Amino acid sequence: MPIFSPDEWTFLQSVGVFAVCAVTIALAGTRLTRVVDQLADKTGLGEAIAGALLLGAATSLSGIVLSVTAAWKGHPELAISNALGGIAVQTLFLAVADLFYRRANLEHAAASAPNLLQNALLISLLAVILLAPSLPEFTFWGVSPVTPVLFGLYVYGIFLVKGARQTPMWKPSVTKETRNDVPVDDADTPALSRLVIEFVVLMSVMGLAGWTLEPAATNIAAQTGLGQTAVGVLLTATSTSLPELVTSVAAVRRGALTLAVGGIIGGNAFDTLFTATSDIAYREGSIYHAVSEDTIIWISLSLLMTSALMMGLIRRQEQGLARIGTESAAIVLLYALGVALVLIR
Numbered sequence: 001m002p003i004f005s006p007d008e009w010t011f012l013q014s015v016g017v018f019a020v021c022a023v024t025i026a027l028a029g030t031r032l033t034r035v036v037d038q039l040a041d042k043t044g045l046g047e048a049i050a051g052a053l054l055l056g057a058a059t060s061l062s063g064i065v066l067s068v069t070a071a072w073k074g075h076p077e078l079a080i081s082n083a084l085g086g087i088a089v090q091t092l093f094l095a096v097a098d099l100f101y102r103r104a105n106l107e108h109a110a111a112s113a114p115n116l117l118q119n120a121l122l123i124s125l126l127a128v129i130l131l132a133p134s135l136p137e138f139t140f141w142g143v144s145p146v147t148p149v150l151f152g153l154y155v156y157g158i159f160l161v162k163g164a165r166q167t168p169m170w171k172p173s174v175t176k177e178t179r180n181d182v183p184v185d186d187a188d189t190p191a192l193s194r195l196v197i198e199f200v201v202l203m204s205v206m207g208l209a210g211w212t213l214e215p216a217a218t219n220i221a222a223q224t225g226l227g228q229t230a231v232g233v234l235l236t237a238t239s240t241s242l243p244e245l246v247t248s249v250a251a252v253r254r255g256a257l258t259l260a261v262g263g264i265i266g267g268n269a270f271d272t273l274f275t276a277t278s279d280i281a282y283r284e285g286s287i288y289h290a291v292s293e294d295t296i297i298w299i300s301l302s303l304l305m306t307s308a309l310m311m312g313l314i315r316r317q318e319q320g321l322a323r324i325g326t327e328s329a330a331i332v333l334l335y336a337l338g339v340a341l342v343l344i345r
Contacts, residue, residue: 010219010223011219011220011223011224013219014215014216014217014219014220014223015216015220017212017213017215017216018213018216018217018220021062021209021212021213021216022209022213024205024206024209025062025206025209026245026246028202028205028206028209029202029206029244029246029247030246030247030250031198031202032055032058032199032202032247034250035195035198035199035202036050036054036055036058036199036247036259036263037050037251037259038189038190038195039054039192039195039196039199040054040259041189042189042192042195043192050259050262053158053266053270054199055247055259055262055263055266055267057203057270058199058202058203058206060086060267060270060271060274061203061206061207062206062207062209062213063082063083063086063271063274064083064271064273064274064277065207065208065211066079066082066211066213066217067079067080067082067083067274067275067277067278068274068277068278068281069211069281070082070217070278071278071279071281071282071287072281072282072283074282074283074284076278076282076284076287076290076291077290077291077292077295078217079274079275079278079281079282079287080275080278080287080290080291080295081292081294081295081298082217082274083271083272083274083275083278084126084129084271084272084274084275084295084298084299084302085238085298086268086271086274087122087126087268087271087272087302087306088298088301088302088305088335088338089238089335090244090245090264090267090268090271091264091268091302091305091306091309091331091335092305092331092332092335093244093245093248093264094248094260094261094264094265094309094328094331095324095328095329095331095332096245096248096249097245097248097249097251097252097260097264098252098324098325098328099324100249100252100253112258113164113165113168113170113171114161114162114164114165114258114262115258115261115262115265115313116164116310116313116314117157117160117161117164118157118161118262118265118266118269119265119306119309119310119313120157120310121153121154121157121158121160121161121269122265122268122269122272122306123303123306123307123310124153124157125150125153125154125157125269125272126272126299126302126303126306127303128146128149128150128153129146129150129272129275129288129299130296130299130300130303132144132146132286132288132289132291133288133289133291133296135288137285137286137289138286139285139286142280142282142283142284142285143279143280144279144286144287144288146276146279146286146288147276147279147280148276150272150273150275150276151273151276154269154270154272154273157269161266244263244264244267247260247263248260248263248264251263261313265309268306275287275288294341294342297338297341297342298338298342301334301335301337301338301341304334305331305334305335308327308330308331308334309327309331311327312325312326312327312328315327
């Protein structure tokens with residue numbers, strides 16, 4: 001008699017594949033911090049823009065591949081919950097990274113006009129997604145009009161962030177704990193071509209891991225009975241967001257605080273495009289109208305967490321609860337509330 005039934009064996013295989021992919025994503029993401037930090041200096045982009053575009057896109061690739069694959073296979077709840085659950089858990093990771101910077105709260109030390117603008121952009125994108133299910137269910141070639149709006153708003157917001165860095169109309173008060181984005185002239189920095197190649201390779205590795213994660217996550221959802229929303233929010237979103245945790249902590253330890261904050265906020269804004277690309281891949285109509293009530297709750301909590309972070313960046317409390325900002329503590333509590341709501345519903 002076999003030790004495991006076919007269903008149990010499938011479940012164990014899925015868990016094993018899931019674990020290997022999560023470790024791969026974490027290891028590849030670790031190296032990305034140094035590469036993107038060096039690219040920010042080499043190209044003159046600055047840490048905020050590099051965090052939003054390069055780090056945000058690279059660390060999000062595994063998640064976007066998973067969401068698009070799930071949507072294409074007719075699993076809209078997993079696609080959307082993975083995308084938007086990632087935003088919440090990555091915001092939580094910024095509070096975790098705050099624990100590794102002991103001199104002051106991260107919101108105090110890394111406050112900047114580009115980071116504030118990125119945060120406002122994220123709130124706007126989430127609000128559009130939250131509004132979409134209430135709009136008429138109209139599609140053109142299977143794509144909702146909301147999708148091009150999200151892409152256009154994101155591009156417009158990135159141009160605003162770039163302008164805020166080059167010609168800022170507002171600056172935070174400089175204190176002894178403020179850490180400005182100053183390029184490092186390091187003779188040991190690899191050539192730009194080598195950095196670009198390494199960036200592309202690492203990005204490809206994480207994309208492949210995300211593609212492999214999707215069937216494993218779907219099997220785990222089926223076997224455990226948790227449902228695709230719970231698995232997407234709590235399991236796949238967390239695993240595909242591991243690079244953001246690794247890179248944000250690594251950036252803080254390197255002293256690249258603007259990159260740490262910009263990478264998280266910019267990555268979150270990029271993650272909203274998961275929804276837009278998933279809508280293109282979803283062939284059964286508007287994916288926004290397939291969003292479950294649980295996911296709507298999670299979008300609302302993500303908005304609250306993002307708003308709390310923005311308050312922290314404006315308030316700039318130097319020391320707070322448990323050596324992290326009061327707003328960071330609020331983010332932790334809001335995430336815990338979201339997990340509880342998903343599990344008890």
